[in-house]
Amino acid sequence: MQLGRLHHVAVICGDYEVSKRFYTEVLGLRVVAENYRAARNSYKLDLALPDGSQIELFSFPDAPPRPTRPEAQGLRHLAFEVPDVQAAAEALAAQGVAVEPLRIDEYTGRRFTFFADPDGLPLELYEAEPGTPPGAVPS
Template structure:
């Protein structure tokens, strides 16, 4: 048994570093822990945390290839974040120019959720807890 304890981080490669940096920090509210320019790779690495917990490594690379994400492509499907009030989060996204899908209800848990995309259309879910 590996005895896994928790998810350590999610790594995301973006096509437009400044746009994605703005999205994850100013729209979603992640805190920048460290930003490094790796000159030899012409690549940025941005470490982001949420409520004091390290969560996302945001990378930029010159001309990254596109990755199919919809409909139901094989591989990582989406990332999800929990919220306490889905309606409030939905309205805040709309005020910031993000258009989430209509709020749905999980047929097994009865909990509300919605999806929207990051600047590269990576599917992100908000799930009400």
């Protein structure tokens, strides 16, 4: 078996309209498709990043809240590569999103920070290697 790249990540949200606005307007992800699934009383929103990878945003009635601290087993966070972490963090803060102080990855020397989506899912901004064009897919 040979895996290519990450195709999509699925996220279940508590308030569909709030999360849709956050992922499209705050983070700027492009809507690929939006479907209401009447049999499940659920929306499925497909969102694309510039490299083609996607986030599937789901709404399910009465989904339990996400465990926070201590961290539970399973998916820890989603990380997005950006050309300038400081600028991206400032853009989020300007829209009222709480962003943690910038840190330096002790192994790569690159800057990163964390923030959360409306349901508390940890999201990371990780600085691209210098000279990497936005959305570039490594070979």
